[in-house]
Amino acid sequence: MLQVEHLHKSFADFKAVAGADLTVRQGDLVAVIGPNGAGKTTLFNLITGHLTPDRGRILFKDVDVTGLPAHEICRKGIARSFQIANIFPRLSVFRNVQVSVLSQKKLSHTLFRPAQTLVVEETNRILDSVGLSDKKLDIAGSLSHGDKRVLEIAIALGNEPELLILDEPTAGMSPDETTTTMDLVKRLATEQGLTILFCEHDMDVVFNVATSIMVMQHGQTIIQGRPQEVRQNVTVQEAYLGGA
Ligand SMILES: Nc1ncnc2c1ncn2[C@@H]1O[C@H](COP(=O)(O)OP(=O)(O)OP(=O)(O)O)[C@@H](O)[C@H]1O
Ligand SMILES: [Mg+2]
Structure with a gap:
């Protein structure tokens, strides 16, 4: 459904995304993990058209959507939530x-x-x-x-997306809220046939929910694979899972 190839994005001379690759298949629940500042939010902003990549390609359902503005990408069927909640607080x-x-x-x-x-x-x-x-x-x-x-x-579901992108959906939540929210995310994937891409710092959540995990460091993709493959990857263990 989504193919991200060798994506790059710099802010001034700082390389926030420096060679990101990502594959999302229909029905997947893909988690992007990586330390603070790894480039996860920037990657999501590039996919949703909130930022324009310097290099690389983004294909959505085999159509090149690289550099399209956010509203056009949304119309094509990608909706997202933000790391910091984005609602109209005075409306019901x-x-x-x-x-x-x-x-x-x-x-x-x-x-x-x-x-x-x-x-x-x-x-x-x-x-x-x-x-x-x-x-x-x-x-x-x-x-x-x-x-x-x-x-x-x-609100994102109101856009009738095929691909739903969630930037840290459980950030700041209590353990109970986290469980409820991730159960909801799983249900949306299975019951409504949604494909979901999310990033998340809680490794229990990630390894419980994701069908595929992509690991980012310094703006680069280290590996993408099934949870078991990722868990066994030595580089990932050293870089991110603290030897777990
Ligand atoms: N608009 C911007 N201008 C300059 N630097 C930026 C901008 N947006 C992000 N950065 C920098 O790019 C790097 C990657 O940021 P990004 O927000 O993508 O990381 P992240 O993986 O989402 O981190 P976190 O887990 O803390 O949310 C960081 O060093 C950040 O300071
Ligand atoms: Mg982020």
């Missing part, structure tokens, strides 16, 4: 997701009623799928940190 939970569904469908609020009903049903379906139905009338800014992050996933 329901409205946050509805706005996303409306923009995907290019519908305005002045449209005739059947379209409005459709959007309401779709919005409710998404809220239900992430477990936020009972909080849909709450103001988004009043949600717990964990629920805000889940709301962000719901």
Whole structure:
């Protein structure tokens, strides 16, 4: 579904991404791991068009999307959440997701009623799928940190993506919230047939959930493989898993 080849991105003379390769197959749950500053967020920003690569290629469903602007990449079926939650804090939970569904469908609020009903049903379906139905009338800014992050996933789902990219979906969450959120991520992959790419610092989460793991260091891909292969890789053990 997604093929990233030899991607490079520098900020001034600092090489944030310096030879990143990544393969995401349909139905995969791919984790990108690597120390702070390894270039994970930058890589995601390059894939989603929030940054333009200096070199390399990004293919999505065999189409070259390298350098396309973010809104075009989103339209092609890639949606993402950010490392720091990105919601409308003064709007209700329901409205946050509805706005996303409306923009995907290019519908305005002045449209005739059947379209409005459709959007309401779709919005409710998404809220239900992430477990936020009972909080849909709450103001988004009043949600717990964990629920805000889940709301962000719901907003991304409003774009009807085929590939969902999550930048540290459990950052700052309690252990309980982390378990709930990763169960949700797994469910989205299996029940809704979504392909998911995420980065995450919690190795328990990664090795529990991922079907494929890519390891980054200094902007470069060290290895990508099944969890078992990655765990056994000596370079990875020394560089990142602390000899585990
Ligand atoms: N806009 C920018 N301008 C300058 N340097 C940047 C910019 N964005 C990222 N960097 C630098 O690039 C490197 C990679 O950053 P990036 O955010 O991609 O790392 P990361 O792997 O996501 O780290 P973390 O695990 O802490 O989120 C870091 O050294 C960072 O300081
Ligand atoms: Mg990051």
